[in-house]
Amino acid sequence: MATENTASKKQxxxxxxxxxxxxxxxxxxxxSWISIPLxxxxxxxxxxxxxxxxxxxxxxxxxAITVWILLGAVGVPVFANFKSGIAxxxxxxxxxxxGMLLCPLVYAGVRKLFGELRGKIYVKALGMVxxxxxxxxxxxxxxxxxxxxxxxxxxxxKLCVFPFLAFDAIKIALALVLDNRLGxxxxxxx
Numbered sequence: 001m002a003t004e005n006t007a008s009k010k011q012x013x014x015x016x017x018x019x020x021x022x023x024x025x026x027x028x029x030x031x032s033w034i035s036i037p038l039x040x041x042x043x044x045x046x047x048x049x050x051x052x053x054x055x056x057x058x059x060x061x062x063x064a065i066t067v068w069i070l071l072g073a074v075g076v077p078v079f080a081n082f083k084s085g086i087a088x089x090x091x092x093x094x095x096x097x098x099g100m101l102l103c104p105l106v107y108a109g110v111r112k113l114f115g116e117l118r119g120k121i122y123v124k125a126l127g128m129v130x131x132x133x134x135x136x137x138x139x140x141x142x143x144x145x146x147x148x149x150x151x152x153x154x155x156x157x158k159l160c161v162f163p164f165l166a167f168d169a170i171k172i173a174l175a176l177v178l179d180n181r182l183g184x185x186x187x188x189x190x
Contacts, residue, residue, distance in 0.1 A: 017060050017188055024052040024064035025071070029078035032068075040093050040143070040160045041080040046135075047171035049100050050128050054179035057189035058108040065100050072097075095142020096160070102138060103131035121176060128172045136161050 013021065031044035052061035068078055069089070077084045079097065089097060110127035111118040144156050151159075183189060 013060070013063075017056075020056055020186065020188055021060045021064045021067070024048065024056060024061065025067040027051070028064065028068040029071070029076075032078060032080050033082060035080040037081055038163070040096060040139075040164070042164060042167055043080045044171065045080070045100070046132065046168055047174055049103050050131075050172055050175035051178050053104045053107045053128065053131070054124060054175055055183055055186050055189055058104045060188055061104040062101065065104070069097060069101070090146070092143050092146055093139070094146070096135060096139030098142070099135035099138035102134045103128070106131035106134050121180070124179065125172065125176060128175065132168055132172070 028045055028048045031048040033043075035041040035043040049061070049065060052064050055061075056064065072078045072084045073086055073089055075084050079088050080093070088094060107124075107127035107130075110130055111123060114120075114123045117123050140153070140156050140160055143160050144151055144153065147156070179189075
């Protein structure tokens, strides 16, 4: 009887999914370390987020981002400029880091909305752009709430969003190219 219950249960993650999820959590850390230090640093972590979203799908990319955040929360230096800890997550950039968890969910929602067109590059690009905008919105609201001085929404956008738009557009384009080249070999995202 016990063997029937065990056999009928489906694995949450396959070995392949676990391996790629771990690899992308590590890639997020490495891409975070490649940064230009500013109030909100310019990093490659959004590239890693969108590469994970496109190549791994919702479940694995969400898990990879969660693992990366949890590693940083417990003190592993996986964030920009080799930082870690709850202080980073509760600081001015914490909202952008936590907002990255919303990207796979928005991406999946956009693809679901488009149904049979979900595999088209413009649908994937739209999902990534909207995911990034939600991340920006969450992070900007967070930044305003924890910023020690009074700052307007426009001031926060000038500091935390506008300087990153061109860089993030390039990162989304690179993630789409990577998905086009490697997606069929990885075979996790549906």
